Amino acid sequence: MVDDAYLAAMSVEQYAEQWRHGIARPGSTVLLGLRDGGLHGWAAFGACRDPDVAADVGELWALYVAPEHWSSGAGRALWTQARAQLAAHYRSVRLWVLAGNARALRFYTAVGFVVEMDSVQSFELGGQTLQEIRCVMGLRA
Template sequence: MNGDRLDIRAMTVADCDRVAEIRVRGWQHAYRGLVPQPYLDGLDVAADAERHRERLLSGDGSAVNLVAEADGGELAGWAAFGPYRDGDTRTEDAELYALYLLPERIGRGVGRALLGEAVRRCSAAGHARMYLWVLRGNTRARRFYACAGFCADGAEEPFEVGGVSVPEVRYAKDLAAVRG
């Protein structure tokens, strides 16, 4: 990670503005050319920060939000995970809901650290599997997850973004091997 020390910790309400900036910049970087540009250009950091505050303050605690804090206290990434969502039903499996980094932090170990901690916590909680959804065209993210031991399991579904249907593929990882 180029010498940076990294701490993974629980996200707080005080982090919401920075996490929103990470998420919006992450979307704008990762999804350029994959989702409509007007949608990406219209992403609003302040509105996103407010949604994060509302979720943290009113959530039932099942979703876990982590941040990666580099030396000097700079937040460099954010991950959210919890029970797998199958429609409105929750299962015994886990799901990575989100993993976003500042674009300039890609390739420096931040994503690996956040994902590793999410996998470790889900395994320790006894989840058998962890799932995530990724845009089919996001080859960088698909390689990243494959290197972390996740495999596309054949499930696909459309994801509507800015009035356009964008295909997502599901990846899964057996967590029993993590515990073993």
């Protein structure tokens, strides 16, 4: 969904700097999905970054699984661990997903997220305009 030219132009140094910045955020957590000595996926989460949101709302910033491990349970396992850690600190969780990412939207709704259809927002990435939509889930009664 993101332009191939933009992704190809990213340097390892730029990507590593983004990771260093994200991991250094206070309260951030990154989980790695490891199996048979290989990295199959990862999840990153912490406090919600939306403006004017209560302190008891968390956010799943990203959940990625390598395509060769889709439908293997890796994503669900990462989400299960992330949810348990988020529930220890927050009453609900949000995430933003690219509006055209039907596979991700199916996954998130299958694990209990609700799509907020009126939350679509646009952003620019590498000269391309993309849209994302917010999904929400309660973590505690």
